[in-house]
Amino acid sequence: MKTEQILVTSGAQQALFLITQCLLAPFDAIAIEAPSYFYSLSLFQSAGLRIFALPMDEEGVKTEELKQLYHKHRIKMVFVNPTFQNPTGRVMSEARRLEFVQTCSELHIPIVEDDPFGPLTYKSGQSITPLKKLDEENVLYIGSLSKVLGSTTRIGFLVGPVAVVRRLAAARQEMDFGLSIFPQVLANQVLSRKAYKTHIQNLHVILMERAKTLTDALTTYAPEILFEKPVGGFHLWVELPLETIQKSDFDALLREKLLVVPGYLFGVKENKIRLSFAQINQDMAVAAAKILQAFYEGLSK
Ligand SMILES: Cc1ncc(COP(=O)(O)O)c(C=O)c1O
Known part of the structure; x- marks a missing residue:
């Protein structure tokens, strides 16, 4: 990879913003x-785009559905978070990755691969092939240090074809005259130290333990609540044994001091919620499981 293919950004968010503002036009699908x-x-x-939902299964986005969307709406770009996805924690399977990049290439749909959780696997030595590696030309890759150093560091990057990177860099220059030097110095210091590798390995162990603490608590204290076992990242995608969930239900949970993110904020109507375990301890996990169980029992009476 050439350095001209990399644009350092103020987090993944700025990379997404630049792409939507500079490479797409209002009413694009x-x-x-x-x-x-x-x-x-x-x-x-804000960019005036028409947004179409691309359904997923356990292996990732469904490529057949993408074909149908393309034929109906002329999809101009597709955005995915294929590794330890927020909110499901899922990892797109290797077979689906190949099928997906091939489909996008055939339909000439550029892919945006948003990958802030990529370094956060729980299995040491696990290798997940980024989409970018499978189709260098057609994938814009976004990385971030937010999940490994903290989101206030505001440093991320985008990797793409040189012409695209130049265009986005020019737009960024108009916006902020270039990124502040401080997060870049910090990133440089951290990434070039041997201790960085140890930090990532420690994070793997801590996150795996915290995921287990939460899933064990749910299994013990809220056995009817279903979830997908996390293999990386921060999140647990939980299915409540209810038909539907209303906004008032989330308010009720909040009154019990349990903050969950409702599925509808992630674009689905199902009875799902996202729990984050990145900061959890044993007592918090048990309390969360008991609150969810009491909530469910109260509603099903
Ligand atoms: C999937 C995903 N993409 C992008 C971001 C934004 O990351 P950053 O803090 O680097 O802007 C987040 C933050 O939670 C995220 O979950």
Whole structure:
């Protein structure tokens, strides 16, 4: 990879903003994973884009559905978060990755691969092939240090074809005259130290333990609540044994001091919620499981 292919940004968010503002035009149609974190962002609406939901299964986005969306709406770009996806924690399977990049290439749909959780696998030595590696030309790759150093560091990057990177860099220059030197110095210091590798390995162990703490607590204290076992990242995608969930239900949970993110903020109507375990301890996990169980029992009476 050449250095001219890399644009350092103020987090993944700025990379997404630059792409939507500079490479797309109002009324363009885009496809985004459903569910996904992208629904919680207003930047797609601000760019005047038409947003179409691309359904997923356990292996990732369904490529057949992408073909149908393309033929109906002329999809101009597709946004995915294929590794430890926010909110489901899913990893797109290797077979689906190949099928997906091939389909996008055939239909001439550029892919935006948003990958802030990529370094956060729980299995040491696990290798997940980024989409960017499978189709260098057609994928714009976004990385971030937010999930490994903290989101206030505001440093991320985009990797793409040189011409695209130049265009986005020019737009960024108009916006902010270039990124502040301080987060770049910090990133340079951290990334070039041997201790960085140890930090990532520690994070793997801590996150795996915290995921287990939460899933064990749910299994013990809220056995009817279903979830997908996390293999990386921060999130647990939970299915409540209810038909539907209303906004008032989330308010009720909040009154019990349990903050969950409702599925509808991620673009799905199902009875799903996202729990984050990145900061959880044993007592918090048990309390969360008991609150969810009491909530469910109260509603099903
Ligand atoms: C999937 C995904 N993409 C992008 C971002 C934004 O990351 P950053 O803090 O680097 O702007 C987040 C933050 O939570 C995220 O979950």
